Amino acid sequence: MAYDAGLAERVRDALPALGAAGAREKAMFGGRGFLIGKTTFVSVWGEGLLVKVPPAEYAAALATPQVTAFAPDGGRPMTTWVVVPADLVADDPELAGWVGRGLRAVR
Numbered sequence: 001m002a003y004d005a006g007l008a009e010r011v012r013d014a015l016p017a018l019g020a021a022g023a024r025e026k027a028m029f030g031g032r033g034f035l036i037g038k039t040t041f042v043s044v045w046g047e048g049l050l051v052k053v054p055p056a057e058y059a060a061a062l063a064t065p066q067v068t069a070f071a072p073d074g075g076r077p078m079t080t081w082v083v084v085p086a087d088l089v090a091d092d093p094e095l096a097g098w099v100g101r102g103l104r105a106v107r
Helices: 005-014 055-063 092-106
Strands: 024-028 031-036 039-045 048-052 081-084
Touching: 005 031, 005 039, 005 048, 005 092, 031 092, 039 092, 048 092, 055 081, 055 092
Parallel strands: none
Antiparallel strands: 024 031, 031 039, 039 048, 048 081
């Protein structure tokens, strides 16, 4: 699955304001993953995001309309990872909120 390069650029642009200017990137799951150290906190996947959320925020994230648990190949969901569709990150403040959740999950 190809990923949205424009969304990846917007994630890159959001990182300095979130205190993560040193995040690195790598290809993963057919998308573009963003990591702190060796831990991925968000990935641009298709037209949306895969976001690692803190365990205490997982239920609230899943309660957000259109957000679903990340279950590769329809299998068992990966605990604390959610799929955020493109329309929920169309605006920069919403994108920063989801990327911030990912960062909180790995800090």
